Amino acid sequence: MPPSIPGPASPLLELAIELDRTGPRPLAVQLADALRLAATRGQLRRGDRLPSTRALARHLAVSRTVTAAAYEQLHAEGWIAGRHGSGTYVTAAPPGAEGVSRGGEVHEDESTSFRGTLLTPGAPWAEGIDRAAWRRAWRAAGDNAPATLPHRAGVPEYRAAVVEHLLRHRGLVVEGPAENSVLATGGTTSALAELAASVLPRGAAVAVEEPGYQRAVEALHASGVEVVPAPVDYSGVVVDSIPEHVSALYCSPAHQYPIGGRLPAQRRIALIERARAAGWLIVEDDYDGELRYDVSPLPVLASMAPDVVVHLGTTSKILTPTLGVGWLLAPEWVSQAILEYRELTGTRPAPAGQWLLTELARNGDLGRHLRRLRRELSGRRELLVESLAEAGIESAGDRAGAHVLVPLGDADSERGVLTRLRARGVLVDGLSRHHRFEQQWYGVALGYAACSREELRATLPTLVRELGGG
Numbered sequence: 001m002p003p004s005i006p007g008p009a010s011p012l013l014e015l016a017i018e019l020d021r022t023g024p025r026p027l028a029v030q031l032a033d034a035l036r037l038a039a040t041r042g043q044l045r046r047g048d049r050l051p052s053t054r055a056l057a058r059h060l061a062v063s064r065t066v067t068a069a070a071y072e073q074l075h076a077e078g079w080i081a082g083r084h085g086s087g088t089y090v091t092a093a094p095p096g097a098e099g100v101s102r103g104g105e106v107h108e109d110e111s112t113s114f115r116g117t118l119l120t121p122g123a124p125w126a127e128g129i130d131r132a133a134w135r136r137a138w139r140a141a142g143d144n145a146p147a148t149l150p151h152r153a154g155v156p157e158y159r160a161a162v163v164e165h166l167l168r169h170r171g172l173v174v175e176g177p178a179e180n181s182v183l184a185t186g187g188t189t190s191a192l193a194e195l196a197a198s199v200l201p202r203g204a205a206v207a208v209e210e211p212g213y214q215r216a217v218e219a220l221h222a223s224g225v226e227v228v229p230a231p232v233d234y235s236g237v238v239v240d241s242i243p244e245h246v247s248a249l250y251c252s253p254a255h256q257y258p259i260g261g262r263l264p265a266q267r268r269i270a271l272i273e274r275a276r277a278a279g280w281l282i283v284e285d286d287y288d289g290e291l292r293y294d295v296s297p298l299p300v301l302a303s304m305a306p307d308v309v310v311h312l313g314t315t316s317k318i319l320t321p322t323l324g325v326g327w328l329l330a331p332e333w334v335s336q337a338i339l340e341y342r343e344l345t346g347t348r349p350a351p352a353g354q355w356l357l358t359e360l361a362r363n364g365d366l367g368r369h370l371r372r373l374r375r376e377l378s379g380r381r382e383l384l385v386e387s388l389a390e391a392g393i394e395s396a397g398d399r400a401g402a403h404v405l406v407p408l409g410d411a412d413s414e415r416g417v418l419t420r421l422r423a424r425g426v427l428v429d430g431l432s433r434h435h436r437f438e439q440q441w442y443g444v445a446l447g448y449a450a451c452s453r454e455e456l457r458a459t460l461p462t463l464v465r466e467l468g469g470g
Contacts (some may be wrong), residue, residue, distance in 0.1 A: 011048050012038075013059055016116075016423045027062055028069035035070065039079055039090055043419060048090045050080060116425030117459045121258060121403035123450035125373055126320050133365035140362075141355035151351060152342045153335075154184020154327075158354035161361040162327045166313075169290050169370060172303045174329065181335055185326040186349045188285055188314045189219045192250065195283065195310060196223035198341035199334055204247040206283075209237050211434035211441050213257050213285070216250055229437040232256055234396060236263035239270045248281040254298055255288035258434050258445045260397025260405050262298060272305040281334070282309045288401035290318055290370055293378035302329055310334055315357060317402065317449075318370060323353035377402055380448040380456055391464040402449035405431075406467055407442070414442045420466050426459055 017034045019027050038044045051059065053067040060067070071088065074080045081091045153159065159182045166172040174182060185191035200206065202224040208217055210229035217227050230249060231241045236256045242249055249271075253263035263271070275282050284301045292298065302311035306329075314326035326349075328338070342348055360366040384404055388395045396405040408414045414430045421428055429445045446463070448456055 011044055011419065012050055012056070014419050014423050015043060016425065017060060019060065019062065026069075027066045028073070031060070031062075031066060031070040032073045035074060036079060043415070043422075044090050046090055050088045050090065052087070116422075116427060117455050118427050118450045119446050119448065119456075119459065119463075120427055120429045120450065121401075121445045121447040122317070123402070123447055124317050124320055125376060125402070125449040127452065128372060128376055129319065129369060130365060133360065133363070133369070136363070137356050137359035137365065140359040141352065144355055147351065150348045151184075152339055152348045154182075154349060155351050155354045155358065157358045158184055158351075159327075161358045162313075165361060165366070166300075166329070168367065170286070170300050170313075171296075172300050172311075172329075175306070181329055181332055183328045183330075183335055183338060184349045184354055185312070185314075185328050186324045187316060187321070187326040188287075188312045189215050190324075190349075191312050191326055191328045192216055192283065193219040193223055194338050194341060194347075195328075195330075195334070196220050196225050198337045199281070200225055200247055205243065205245055207242050207246045207249045208436075209251055209256065210437050211258060211431055212250075212436075213252070213287075214434060214436065216285070217436055220250070227436065231440075232259055232261075234259060234261045236261050236267060237271070239267050239274060242274065244278070246278075246280060248283055249275070250283040250285065252285045252287040253301055254286050255291070255398060255401040257285075257287050258403070258405065258429070258431060259441070260401060260403065260445075262398050262400065268301060268304060272301070272308065275305070275308045280308065284309050284311045286311060286313045288317060289313070291374060291377060291402065292398075292400045293374065293381065294399040307331055315353070318373060319357075319360075323356065324350060325353035325357055376453075377449060380453060383453075383456065384446065384448055384460070387460045387464060388467070391468050393464065393467050403445045403447040406444050406446060408444065410442055411439070414444065417444055417466055421462070424462055424466070426462055 012035070015038055017031065019030050021027065035044065050056070053064050053071055056067045057064040071080065075082070078091060080088055082088045162182055163174045166174060185194070196206070196219065200223070203226060205226045205228050206220050207228050207230035208220070209232050211232070220227050228243050228246060230251070231238050236253055237249070237251045251263070253268065255262060271282065274280070282301060282305070286300060289300065300311055302309040311329040312326065315323050316326070328335070357366065360369070378399075381399065381404065385395050388406065394407060396407055397403070408417065411432060414432060418428065418430050429447070431441045431443045431445065432439065435441070444467070451459070
């Protein structure tokens with residue numbers, strides 16, 4: 001008889017599976033959900049052998065009835081299969097599961113429920129928001145009378161506040177009245193979806209950075225747009241590698257997500273020249289644009305080429321994603337097309353968050369928060385990078401933003417680090433999630449904004465040990 005318990009390298013026995021023994025959901029259901037999620041995210045892969053139900057029950061300190069019921073459910077759904085005389089193995093994920101495992105960021109359901117230290121990119125320093133200023137802004141926002149008609153373009157006071165914000169913090173002068181070019185949005189992804197639905201012809205090709213922001217990819221796909229890869233290196237998108245037949249390019253030149261480089265001046269000029277010559281639109285996601293720690297924030301592409309650039313900004317990284325507030329600056333014909341789309345579909349961004357940001361900006365609280373944010377995150381980045389360097393671990397990315405990249409050699413190395421760190425209560429992000437086409441980059445992205453500084457400091461020995469192969 002073959003042994004029923006796999007060796008210590010079994011991926012399942014390395015996962016940190018948490019079962020709520022006091023909650024109303026049956027343990028077997030919780031276990032099946034956990035294994036299903038691990039399979040969709042690539043933590044368990046096709047061909048991985050699973051422990052026997054008895055061995056897993058001992059490992060989790062539960063009844064064998066629990067593990068048997070979970071396996072039975074997953075077998076019925078097609079996630080696992082038994083091989084006579086050999087054991088139980090993970091099979092191919094059902095159709096559609098691959099898209100779940102390749103999301104642009106760690107899934108919100110995981111990051112919000114994870115019990116441990118959250119070191120994933122894309123999360124803000126929400127604990128640093130001045131609560132008194134936050135409450136004051138909400139009270140002032142509530143003093144505005146309910147509107148009779150919706151503001152399709154956004155609350156006028158908010159759009160004026162965005163113009164001031166872009167001038168003060170991004171060095172961008174908005175020419176002419178704000179109502180001709182600046183629109184409120186529900187955030188970067190929703191703005192991109194509106195742009196694709198209203199401006200780009202159905203079936204048009206849009207180049208997206210590879211690796212890049214996968215939620216942008218999904219938003220474009222949902223609008224009937226063909227997505228093609230635009231390769232990147234440590235300096236951002238490689239201009240000469242952008243396919244010829246595209247109608248637009250989506251990129252993050254201020255701080256490329258997830259590699260972390262900035263697009264240098266010569267590439268910016270070359271990109272604008274190609275866009276003008278070929279009739280492209282450049283969709284500039286100003287990801288982490290306000291967060292530089294070595295020099296002043298870099299000028300935005302929209303200041304260099306307002307005729308071909310659609311500039312997207314959001315409060316999700318500088319305040320909180322729960323506001324659902326962003327902005328779009330575009331050539332007037334683009335803005336008008338989006339407004340017509342909103343009129344036809346009856347859609348518009350919610351005004352509550354717009355009023356809040358308006359009040360934060362009016363009182364100077366937004367500017368004060370950004371100064372505190374830059375000081376805090378700069379110190380955290382220095383702490384993290386120096387700790388990695390002292391251990392001989394290479395990191396990459398500009399002195400900007402809220403994450404650091406640690407390159408790794410291959411998929412197995414990346415997967416091993418992710419699995420071991422998660423088992424030790426640390427959630428980080430792998431570059432494999434950010435690929436849609438041919439995999440060329442491997443590594444982990446370490447975010448340092450969502451946790452406290454104390455948590456970051458306490459986690460450094462674990463990070464160094466696991467990333468260093470120790």
